[in-house]
């Protein structure tokens with residue numbers, strides 16, 4: 001099960017990279033196709049995060065789960081996912097506030113993952 005877990009961690013990190021790529025893409029090219037990138041990355045984070053938590057909570061890998069931390073991460077990740085969906089439907093170049101909120105919440109989740 002360790003190999004499955006490690007593979008999910010890899011996809012989890014690639015999902016984070018996908019959100020960051022979507023943010024950078026939108027900053028560099030406001031009219032570019034960043035909406036779908038943000039939705040894909042945010043969706044990947046929620047799905048892989050759930051799978052990682054399930055495997056670790058079931059005791060299938062030797063990794064203690066801090067459920068308070070996971071609850072915070074899940075709440076923040078759902079906000080990021082909702083913002084990504086809203087941004088995808090907004091006309092390009094609008095809703096800058098929501099965009100910066102998405103970037104900030106993503107960074108917050110990285111900080112929670114690393115420092116908590």
Ligand code: HEM
Pocket residue numbers: 009012013016042045046048049050052053056063070073074076077080105106109110113114
């Ligand atoms: C925007 C959303 C998210 C971001 C940016 C993010 C980021 C990260 C990062 C950078 C790590 C690696 C940290 C480390 O190994 O020290 C990590 C690990 C982890 N994340 Fe997330 N995460 C997100 C959402 C979630 C969600 C929603 C869940 C659970 C429902 C979750 C569960 C986990 C778990 C269990 C690990 C531990 C993997 C391990 O090292 O064993 N994450 N996350």
